[in-house]
Amino acid sequence: MENRECRVCSSVDPIILHNVPHRGALALLCTACVLRHHGGSFCPICFDVYEDTSNNGGATAQSRVMCHHCPATAHLACFSSTRSSSTFRYLCPQCSNPSFSFFDYRPGACALDGSSAVGFTKDLGKQLLCAAKIVSVSVHKAAAVARADAERKVREALLARRRAKEAIERVAYLVANEQIQNESDVDDE
Numbered sequence: 001m002e003n004r005e006c007r008v009c010s011s012v013d014p015i016i017l018h019n020v021p022h023r024g025a026l027a028l029l030c031t032a033c034v035l036r037h038h039g040g041s042f043c044p045i046c047f048d049v050y051e052d053t054s055n056n057g058g059a060t061a062q063s064r065v066m067c068h069h070c071p072a073t074a075h076l077a078c079f080s081s082t083r084s085s086s087t088f089r090y091l092c093p094q095c096s097n098p099s100f101s102f103f104d105y106r107p108g109a110c111a112l113d114g115s116s117a118v119g120f121t122k123d124l125g126k127q128l129l130c131a132a133k134i135v136s137v138s139v140h141k142a143a144a145v146a147r148a149d150a151e152r153k154v155r156e157a158l159l160a161r162r163r164a165k166e167a168i169e170r171v172a173y174l175v176a177n178e179q180i181q182n183e184s185d186v187d188d189e
Contacts, residue, residue, distance in 0.1 A: 006030040009036070015129065018135040021142040023068035035102035036094065041134050044092045044102075046078050046124040049133040067092040094106040103127045 005012050007027040013029035022029060023035070035042070042049045043064075052062075064073040072092035079090050081105075093100045103124060 004028070006019070010035040012105065016131075018131060019139075020135045021138050030133040031103040031128055032101055034134055035127060036081045038138075039067070039070055039094070039136045042130050043072050044072050044094070047130040048075070049130055049137070049154055060133075060172055065090045067095055069095040103131070 004014070004017055006014055006017065006029055007022065008029055009032070011030055011032075014032075016031055017028040018031065019026050019033050020026075020029050020034060029037070033042075040050075063076050065076050065079045066073045068089040068091055070092060072094065074090060074092065094102075
């Protein structure tokens, strides 16, 4: 059986591993690491993934607040509803609590009521869906970049082929002219 391990945190057999572009290559990352390494891609309070705002749809960058310590950004509405009146700077959950972990799912751990099995909560479901959307967007972007790169290489190859064909035709023309010149020199003698 293959070893299922997160490339970043090395957790063995996490509930889900996402095959996501990471540092220039596809890598298996657990849900917590996907969320941790894409802090600017979603709201860490409501776990909504930010869509491309270039089409002026959805939340804009002006309706978000950035963490004071990292690139995590939260919806201004989510931040306003969770902050106290004495808070002036936004700190994301990771920066405000050193022991915080996204997707903290531990089957068999004790629940608040003392039972031994913790279910898959709505919050964990939101986090998992958020990570899956981030992976989808990342993979689509990587595929678009790879396609553009492949198309560029095809254009370069076609240009090189055309130049090689022209060079061969030029050499053939020069060889033919040289043979004609040699034949005329032989006839003159």
